[in-house]
Amino acid sequence: MRFFLDTANVEDIRKANDLGVICGVTTNPSLIAKEGLNFADVIKEITTIVDGPISGEVKPTTLDFEGMMKEAREIAAIHPNMVVKIPMTAEGLKACHQCHKEGIKTNVTLIFSANQALLAARAGATYVSPFIGRLDDISEDGLELIRTIADMFSINNIDAQIICASVRNPIHVMQCALAGADIATVPYKVIETMIHHPLTDQGIAKFQADYKKVFG
Ligand code: G3P
Numbered sequence: 001m002r003f004f005l006d007t008a009n010v011e012d013i014r015k016a017n018d019l020g021v022i023c024g025v026t027t028n029p030s031l032i033a034k035e036g037l038n039f040a041d042v043i044k045e046i047t048t049i050v051d052g053p054i055s056g057e058v059k060p061t062t063l064d065f066e067g068m069m070k071e072a073r074e075i076a077a078i079h080p081n082m083v084v085k086i087p088m089t090a091e092g093l094k095a096c097h098q099c100h101k102e103g104i105k106t107n108v109t110l111i112f113s114a115n116q117a118l119l120a121a122r123a124g125a126t127y128v129s130p131f132i133g134r135l136d137d138i139s140e141d142g143l144e145l146i147r148t149i150a151d152m153f154s155i156n157n158i159d160a161q162i163i164c165a166s167v168r169n170p171i172h173v174m175q176c177a178l179a180g181a182d183i184a185t186v187p188y189k190v191i192e193t194m195i196h197h198p199l200t201d202q203g204i205a206k207f208q209a210d211y212k213k214v215f216g
Pocket residue numbers: 006026027028131133134165166167185
């Protein structure tokens with residue numbers, strides 16, 4: 001399983017990229033709005049930091065096929081690494097299929113069932129994004145959805161990649177990797193939490209103390 005960073009915050013993207021652990025970025029309208037910056041400007045800056053797939057979503061107010069296609073072509077034209085994020089709706093599926101025909105990569109988002117993932121894959125999605133945290137939030141098993149989609153794609157020889165989204169903690173990450181996800185898109189704070197372990201910190205302190213006792 002690979003990592004994407006799920007943010008529009010360029011500082012966090014720089015930090016995660018410097019660690020060498022991410023190979024792509026996903027954004028969504030809420031994350032762009034949180035930064036309070038122009039969509040195209042932020043996306044362009046991100047493409048200068050990470051050399052990998054960058055998901056930029058069509059506007060949340062654009063719900064029709066024609067509108068989505070207009071924006072999809074604009075987003076795709078920003079940089080060759082751009083992936084157009086499209087919501088899982090009937091119009092979204094049509095747009096996903098048209099993007100596939102035009103060679104535009106897509107990430108179908110807001111997936112909450114295996115059948116939605118199957119439809120998105122059949123429409124030609126490059127990536128499907130099931131949201132595990134939001135399912136957990138309503139007492140449904142987000143991880144079970146990842147396992148089901150991974151099994152379904154494997155049995156049916158589907159090559160759309162599964163991006164686990166709405167990942168909230170390090171346990172989610174480990175479980176996604178074991179469930180057969182291709183990618184987990186995670187906030188920077190989850191990566192930070194994964195780096196640390198109290199025994200690592202204690203170990204460093206002890207090595208320092210022992211070393212200083214003898215060598216000053
Ligand atoms: O980018 C989509 C997804 O990762 C959002 O996560 O935490 O808002 O449910 P969250």
